[in-house]
Amino acid sequence: MFSRRSLLAGATALGGASLLPTLAHAKGSVTAAIYPGTWEEAYRSIVVPALKKDSDVELELQPLFAVDQVAKVKAARGAPPFDAFVLDPGPRIMAIEAGLIEKFDGKKLMNASKLPAGFVDEWGVCVGAQVVGIAYNPKKVPAPKGWKDLFSEPWVSRLGLTGFQTTFGTVSLIEIAKVFGGSETNVEPAFVELKKVLPKIAAVGQPAAMAGLFQQGQCDVMYTNTQTVATLKGRGVDIEFVKPETGAVAFYTTLHITKGATEVANAYKYFDAAVSKGVQEALTKPPYNFIPANKDVVMPSYLPMKSLDEFNSFVLHDWAKINPLRAGWIEKFNKEMAK
Amino acid sequence: MGRRRSFVDLSYGVVIGTLATIALLIIVAPVVIVLTTSFTEGRSLKFPPTGFSLQWYEALFDPSKSRQIHRAALNSLEVAACSTAFGILLGSMAALGLARGRHRLGRVVDGFFMSPLVLPGLTFGLAALMYFTLIGFRPSLNLIIAGHMIVTVPFILRTTTASLSQLDPALNDSSQSLGASWLYTLRRVTLPLIAPGIFAGAFLAFMASIDNVPVSLFLSTARTDMLPIRMWGMMESTLDPRIAAVSGVLITAAFLLMLVMEWTVGLTRRMRE
Amino acid sequence: MIKPAEWQLALPLALAFASIFLAPLLMLVGVSFFNDDKISQPGLAQWAKFLGDPFSYKVIADTLLLGVKTVCATIVVGYPLALVYLDAPPRLQKVMIFVIVMPLLLSVVVRTFAWIVVLGREGVINQLLISLGIISEPLRLLQTELGLVISLTQIEMPLMLLPLISVMSRLDPNLRDASAALGASRWRTLFTVIVPLSMPGLVAGCLLVFASSTTAFISQTVIGGVRLIYLPLLIWQQSLVVFNWPFAAVVSITLLISVLTVVSALSWLGRRSGGYVHG
Secondary structure: OHHHHHHHHHHHHHHHHHHOOOOOOOOEEEEEEEOOOHHHHHHHHHHHHHHHHHHOEEEEEEEOOHHHHHHHHHHHOOOOOOOEEEEOHHHHHHHHHOOOEOOOOHHHOHHHHHOOOOOEOOOEEEEEEEEEEEEEOOOOOOOOOOHHHHHOOOOHHHEEEOOOOOHHHHHHHHHHHHHOOOEOOEOHHHHHHHHHHHHHOOEEOOHHHHHHHHHOOOOOEEEEEHHHHHHHHHOOOOOEEEOOOOOOEEEEEEEEEEOOOOOHHHHHHHHHHHHOHHHHHHHHOOOOOOEOOOOOOOOOOOOOOOOHHHHHHOEOOOHHHHHHHHHHHHHHHHHHHOO | OHHHHHHHHHHHHHHHHHHHHHHHHHHHHHHHHHHHHHOOOOOOOOOOOOOOOOHHHHHHHOOOOOHHHHHHHHHHHHHHHHHHHHHHHHHHHHHHHHHOOOOHHHHHHHHHHHHHHHOOHHHHHHHHHHHHHHOOOOOOHHHHHHHHHHHHHHHHHHHHHHHHHHOOHHHHHHHHHOOOOHHHHHHHHHHHHHHHHHHHHHHHHHHHHHOOOHHHHHHOOOOOOOHHHHHHHHHHHHOOOHHHHHHHHHHHHHHHHHHHHHHHHHHHHHHHO | OOOOOHHHHHHHHHHHHHHHHHHHHHHHHHHHOEOOOOOOOEOOHHHHHHHOOHHHHHHHHHHHHHHHHHHHHHHHHHHHHHHHHHHOOHHHHHHHHHHHHHHHHOOHHHHHHHHHHHHOOOOHHHHHHHHOOOOOOOOOOOOOHHHHHHHHHHHHHHHHHHHHHHHHOOOOHHHHHHHHHOOOOHHHHHHHHHHHHOHHHHHHHHHHHHHHHHOOHHHHHHOOOOOOOOHHHHHHHHHHHOOOHHHHHHHHHHHHHHHHHHHHHHHHHHHHHHHHHOO
16 A cells, blocks of 8 residues: 555656756757757757857757658648757658648848858758768778678678668668669669579678677678768777768758747758858868858868868759659568578 | 476476576676676777776766766655655555456546556657646646656555465455454455565566656656656667666665665564564 | 456556557557658558568577477476476475576666576587587587577576466365375376466466567577577667668567467466466
8 A cells, every 4th residue: 555655646746846847947948859969968068058048949859760750741731849850851742732831032042152052042051961882890891992892702791781772871771783784773684693692691681780880890881871980989889980982972961840830940050050150160070070061161171071162063853753663662671682 | 207297397407407508698798797897997988898897877976077976866766755655655555446446437447547558658648748748737847747656656556466366255245244343354354465565566666667758758857857768868869877876776675675675674584473 | 335447457557558558559640650760751661561570470480380399498497397386395485486487687788798608609518518519519508599599588587487486386186186196196286287287377377478479689690690590689689770760660560469478378378277277
């Protein structure tokens, strides 16, 4: 009897605690989804204080992968759990098509003039770029030259693959297909080549598992983005990035306002802070290594681009064409790879 | 005859002993690896770890470095405590209600109560988010508690039902035929006998809630960050050794709790004598 | 005597289930009968697509088989551990209980990492076997069904052992002594006395292990890899990658029904054995 009562009392006390306000009062607030890991750490330590200082707006971040953000907003049907998205091109187009993104008014963005042409559009603002290529363990294998090398020894038996679930996985598989005669909309050659070497491949994994698999030597070559490589390297992992001979892939990361967002005005302030010179400069520094979007920021030498003008020399993809095909590719990947 | 007996019994000892040892190895190996890794001197999760240091525990307890983890851990603890408390109450009542029923309907209901275990958490999380926003709720801690209660109560129900099915019905009947009220019988006869079952289920439910990823993923908000989701992000992108330290803390806490319980129970026993 | 009808005690939970679980579930069933991912055209297209694809049946069978294999592995090593527990002195029993529940204290996130360490190419098992000279090339354990079953066995062990032990420890110890005194070998006592009497706990354990291993998405995909395809992976892809919720609903309902069928059969067995024990 005693224990049950004390348990209930304890439960009530805990329940009551959650009702207390946990945040210092600010003029306004905005909630935004952010990628877990480096993005969250960087935004928490740089963007949150900057926004608080400049506009007295409290930014609350919720770490979520792009697809999880889209799923949550879609499921919530007009009552989104956060005011702002951060998305890659693939999920971005899905979110636009599903009507989950509020139209964006570039004129309300004070820093718009500091961004290259095309970085602000009717859906949102681009805050940076990601570059995808090949990562390898320099202590175990020589540096591969390009995508084709991944299919021959010594790399193929050390290769860690992921499927079409993520943006980086999809673009990498497209690039592999291209090397073997395919195109942005025809990944068949990649499947043909994969099937040939499948028994040799070290791991076919879930994207979430790749860092751990690589760290423990289950695979020594994989495709990923420069930022992941920089983060892991900064943590003492034996990893190096290679720009494939056919070019590394680049894509933009964009911020958007969710349809039905309650703090639209503060979301604009948040976006403004995120692309401001001071914030962008701080974000380029290690351990974050973001590729900046603000033209006034000098690109540090350790980043994979010398300047944003170089962006167009990277391999780019048209996600409006890719997205409708992706469900089919995922299904095919399941069937072709299944044991 | 006697020698054959002892040989057979010896084989029993060897086989059972070997299998039990394998079971212990399977249970303990990952725990040892995680604990060892949590004391690494390196900057990322790696086994075998390089050097020995307590830096990741220090970082984990540092309020400025790990504020987000603390917030998430408090949320997770609160949700687990509340959902388990409700689960114990509703689950053991339901187990009592269904245990002796021989109705076909009772069996159907029992199967229904088990179904959250079988429905992938991902599906339930998604469906629950769609449904609750449809009827006008916004994701909140209370909603997560409700969701966790549903997916963890089957543990309590199952273990309680298992202990009840062993309970001799004659015991209840004789207690009541001796004039004891139903409630008195419940308190003095039934509950003490099924308490281990309830406790086992409650523990399973509590830990399942603490470690639940999919339901929390959909029902949480920026203000109700949950521990396993945060740890998942740390694992995927940074291989942060603090996630090993979190497990070290959980195991130590459980160990201390067990010692405390042992001490208090031992104390009560002494007082009774 | 004021006594509630027994079934009424199940009402509060039933109400909670109806409002928190059944309602979303019914909505899910409804969603499955739409043809498009915008959930606007009612129809049976998604069901037809799933049930018309032979690959689906392979995945369903693999998923159920994974559950069966895990249950078997857990019984084979877990039941002996329960027997050892039963014979252990009380102090050791307390330590054993702590060890048995330890897997639950290890978050799924780090647990998967630990299994990469144990089963990996350069992992603990391979290095041990190579240094002993038993093998020269590392075995493939990670991303195989064997490795997956081993790792699932660890996390499912408490689910099997806790119900089992809570039932077994209430068996009358005299029963075993009596059996031995009557000349039965320890094996015979095990199979004719202990196993039948512990049946309710064993069934409860099997049920929990089966249900939770067939839906263990994170272990299945991280340790099993994505070449081993089970229903939860399909559900994840459809709901969180391509956002085809009607199809995700179809797969979820299929998983629910197929696993519940097995679970109900087990549950029925449990009731029968419960009845058997008390005559």
